[in-house]
Amino acid sequence: MIDQGTTICCIEVIDMTKPAPSQQSANSGLNGTMEPIWRVVRNHQGCYSVWRCDRSIPAGWAAISEAQDRPSCLAAIDQIWRDPRPENLKHHQRQFPSPHR
Incomplete structure (x- = not known):
């Protein structure tokens, strides 16, 4: 059981298909296309995401890869992010293991 007020995971949906108005000219990609x-970013909870290089990385996230195409970023995340639970949930489950496991 998780105490009230404990944050397990926060997901923010952002339309990444449209460039920010101030970034329209910075939208050229790899190989002149x-x-x-994109780049892979990670937050303090160990969650990964892809983020466009023409956008500022949000607070709490850090770039962990060089610029690359989106499929390459997703493949990298697939290789490194084996357990999608946020760190606070993994910590809680180690402290209070479920008797039903």
Whole structure:
């Protein structure tokens, strides 16, 4: 059981298909195409995401990869993020193991 007020995971949905108005000219991608360039980002809870290079990384997230195409970023995340639970949930479950496991 998780105490009230404990944050397990926060997901924010952002439309990444449209460039920010101030970033329209910075949308050229790898190999001179108009495909956006992406990078892998990670937050303090150990959650990973892809983020366009023409956008500022949000507070609490840090880039952990070089610029690459989106499929390469997703493949990298698939390789490194084996347990999608946030760190606070993993910590809680180690402290209070479920008797039903």
